[in-house]
Amino acid sequence: MSNSLSELVLSIIAVLFYGIAFANSESADISEYPYHVSVEYNNSHSCSGALITELWVVTVASCVHRNGATNLTVRFATTIASTGGEQLEVRSVIVHPDFDSISYDYDIALLKLRVPLQFGDGKLPIVLPSSEYEIADETAANVTGWIIDTQGNPASQLTVVSTPTVNQTVCKSSLPAFKDLLDSMLCAGHMNADAEVCQGDLGAPLVHEEILVGILSYGLGCTVPTFPAVYTRIDSFVTWIFDHTGTIIY
Numbered sequence: 551m552s553n554s555l556s557e558l559v560l561s562i563i564a565v566l567f568y569g570i571a572f573a574n575s576e577s578a579d580i581s582e583y584p585y586h587v588s589v590e591y592n593n594s595h596s597c598s599g600a601l602i603t604e605l606w607v608v609t610v611a612s613c614v615h616r617n618g619a620t621n622l623t624v625r626f627a628t629t630i631a632s633t634g635g636e637q638l639e640v641r642s643v644i645v646h647p648d649f650d651s652i653s654y655d656y657d658i659a660l661l662k663l664r665v666p667l668q669f670g671d672g673k674l675p676i677v678l679p680s681s682e683y684e685i686a687d688e689t690a691a692n693v694t695g696w697i698i699d700t701q702g703n704p705a706s707q708l709t710v711v712s713t714p715t716v717n718q719t720v721c722k723s724s725l726p727a728f729k730d731l732l733d734s735m736l737c738a739g740h741m742n743a744d745a746e747v748c749q750g751d752l753g754a755p756l757v758h759e760e761i762l763v764g765i766l767s768y769g770l771g772c773t774v775p776t777f778p779a780v781y782t783r784i785d786s787f788v789t790w791i792f793d794h795t796g797t798i799i800y
């Protein structure tokens with residue numbers, strides 16, 4: 551029992567710090583997922599995020615809550631992490647006021663760029679859902695992320711995985727008891743043992759038909775095959791997002 555518990559904890563740590571993806575994933579090109587961005591500290595990839603306006607990026611609080619804006623940059627329009635594309639500095643970090651760094655409840659943050667991004671090839675915003683948006687269970691969505699292998703070596707190429715959403719009740723019963731599953735969280739992943747389980751790195755955007763449905767907040771790693779990954783549900787936070795960014799006109 552304590553062995554398997556510590557294995558779980560280690561797996562959580564592994565996916566939190568590395569974010570791994572294997573089976574069912576394919577190499578992706580940024581031109582197809584131009585909203586996908588890399589959030590960097592000290593010029594190296596730290597987690598993923600999504601571009602929502604020329605000035606704002608959404609990512610998970612768990613990635614950015616410790617450090618503030620110092621030495622934080624966002625890299626756009628690159629398929630390869632930590633190189634190429636366009637790098638812009640972050641002016642400010644807004645962490646959701648209810649974010650809990652232990653439970654990862656309310657795991658969302660906004661990054662405001664120092665200067666506006668010029669949209670172009672490989673750098674375009676993603677549409678936010680309305681606050682009434684609800685994605686049905688068992689609906690395919692694309693998650694993009696930068697994978698790192700079990701040795702911790704960054705696989706620098708962007709990856710995409712098609713992953714189905716999971717019924718909230720079914721998901722709750724498959725998660726370990728210590729993990730909260732709030733209404734503002736969404737599960738996605740295959741529930742059978744040999745399918746994909748590790749879907750991207752923290753902040754990896756989950757997109758269904760050009761709408762940003764979630765950002766990856768929590769996963770149990772590739773060695774625990776029957777747990778879906780937990781995303782922050784964007785529709786639960788659009789009002790909060792608009793309070794900071796102003797209403798977004800598409």
Ligand SMILES: *[C@@H]1O[C@H](CO)[C@@H](O)[C@H](O)[C@H]1NC(C)=O
Nearest residue numbers: 590591592593596616617621
């Ligand atoms: C950035 O670099 C500084 C100095 O090398 C280090 O103290 C700090 O922890 C680094 N920050 C991150 C998030 O890696």
Ligand SMILES: *[C@@H]1O[C@H](CO)[C@@H](O)[C@H](O)[C@H]1NC(C)=O
Nearest residue numbers: 591592593617619620621622
């Ligand atoms: C920011 O980067 C500089 C230069 O690499 C480093 O000396 C400094 O410690 C970093 N500061 C933080 C807060 O990471």
Ligand SMILES: *[C@@H]1O[C@H](CO)[C@@H](O)[C@H](O)[C@H]1NC(C)=O
Nearest residue numbers: 687688716717718719720721
């Ligand atoms: C999905 O969840 C709802 C409650 O959220 C439940 O009533 C329903 O039976 C579930 N469906 C399946 C297939 O488990």
Ligand SMILES: *[C@@H]1O[C@H](CO)[C@@H](O)[C@H](O)[C@H]1NC(C)=O
Nearest residue numbers: 582690691692757758759760
């Ligand atoms: C996933 O991405 C592919 C390639 O861009 C696209 O054809 C497909 O429609 C996307 N799937 C969903 C559910 O959005």
